[in-house]
Amino acid sequence: MTADWIAVATTKDLARRRKLRVEVNGVAIALFQADGQVYALADTCIHQERSLFKGTMLHGRVICPGHQWAFELDDGYEESQDRYQPTYPVRVDADTIYLNPTPRVGTSAPAETEAEG
Numbered sequence: 001m002t003a004d005w006i007a008v009a010t011t012k013d014l015a016r017r018r019k020l021r022v023e024v025n026g027v028a029i030a031l032f033q034a035d036g037q038v039y040a041l042a043d044t045c046i047h048q049e050r051s052l053f054k055g056t057m058l059h060g061r062v063i064c065p066g067h068q069w070a071f072e073l074d075d076g077y078e079e080s081q082d083r084y085q086p087t088y089p090v091r092v093d094a095d096t097i098y099l100n101p102t103p104r105v106g107t108s109a110p111a112e113t114e115a116e117g
C-alpha cells in the first residue's frame with residue numbers, strides 16, 4: 001500500500017464552511033477544520049452509512065446526522081459506542097491540504113465477541 005500524499009483541497013476551500021467532502025480513489029472522505037487544525041475522517045458513518053460531512057462539529061467532535069454518534073475529530077473515537085470511525089493522516093503545506101489515503105482505525109480494548117444467531 002502506498003503512503004503517498006495526495007493533494008485534496010486548499011485551505012481556502014475548507015475555510016468557507018469548515019467542512020468539505022472529497023473523494024480519493026473512489027472513497028468519500030470528510031475534511032473538517034477546527035481550532036486551526038485539519039482533520040480527515042471517512043465520510044461514510046460506520047453505523048448506518050450516513051454522510052459525516054453533513055454532520056455538525058461540536059467540541060472537537062463531529063456529530064453524525066444519522067443517530068448522533070459523536071466521533072472525535074482526531075482519532076474517530078465514539079465514546080458511547082466504544083468504536084472508531086476511520087481517520088486519515090493530513091498535512092498542510094503552503095495552503096494545500098494533503099491526505100494519506102491509508103486509513104487509520106483505532107482499536108479499543110478487546111471487544112466482547114458475541115456469537116450471532
Ligand code: FES
Nearest residue numbers: 045048064066067
Ligand atoms: S448513521 Fe451515523 S450514527 Fe447512525
